[in-house]
Amino acid sequence: MIKKVVIMKYNVFTYLVGEGFSNVFKNKKQAFTSFGTMCLIMIFFGICFIIVGNFNSFxxxxxxxxxxxxxxxxxxxxxxxxxxKNDINEIEEINTIEFVSQEQALQSVKERVFKERADLLEGYNVSIFKTSYKITLTDITKTAEVKEKLLNIENIVKVTNTDEVIEVLIKVARGIKIGSYVIIIALIAISIFIISNTIKLTVYARRKEISIMKYVGATNSFIRWPFIVEGIILGLSSGIISLAIVSGLYMLLANNVPFVNFLANLNLKLLAFNEMFNFIVIIYLVLGMGIGVIGSTKSMKKYLKV
Structure with missing residues (x-):
């Protein structure tokens, strides 16, 4: 008895999946258009995700x-x-602290400022430089607060940093994040709309068949599932192809010598794609299936009274 039930459920499952694939090929033109548009949208989504991820890394x-x-x-x-040093270490936002002697300060100026003309500093006494501590923070948005705390420490006479650079970086980061989120939300909405319209055409083409199925007692879920499978197929297939394209484009960028050198001059480097790959795969799979299910469900609610 149990074996018969299992066989029956398996047959129903294969029928529903088969019908889903059949729906895609019955409406080839619209399915191909939807697939192509979805691929473009998913590629843009991947690019936005990679930009945000790399900028967070920067x-x-x-x-x-x-x-x-x-x-x-x-x-x-x-x-x-x-x-x-002990007083500085008591500040919560401090990440690292490094002592810079007068000799080290002189050497740093030679390397960073004068470079090939370091001989110009020959004869200068290290006493023209002050000893200092070079400090990094756990959160650069707290720079102003930390500076104020440092100036309150006894024997610290001056605190310097590039405030403007930090402020610009923070503003750009916020702008990119907000812009990317808005674009991603818009792309998801467009994707759902496209899937919904594709399923709608399939539903319309099979309206007589659906009426007959309802008349002979087919359940609502039995009627719905082929269309849901169709939506999932379109969503997943476009996600997989888009992932391959985005991966290839990113590899080209990561191997572009002038661009890599440009970042290196800024002491920055791109994330390795394998650092993002697993998460991107999960996002694409979930997004592809989610858009497919939501799009098909939305279409059926509106055009199928089941």
């Missing part, structure tokens, strides 16, 4: 590199310099 890289320089008064003793 912000983290800048957070790790961006330093606040806290300068110590010249006549501070070793004990006082050590106490300054």
């Amino acid at each position: 912000i983290k890289q800048v957070e790790a590199q961006q330093g606040i320089q806290a300068f110590i008064k010249k006549d501070a003793t070793e004990e006082e310099i050590e106490q300054v």
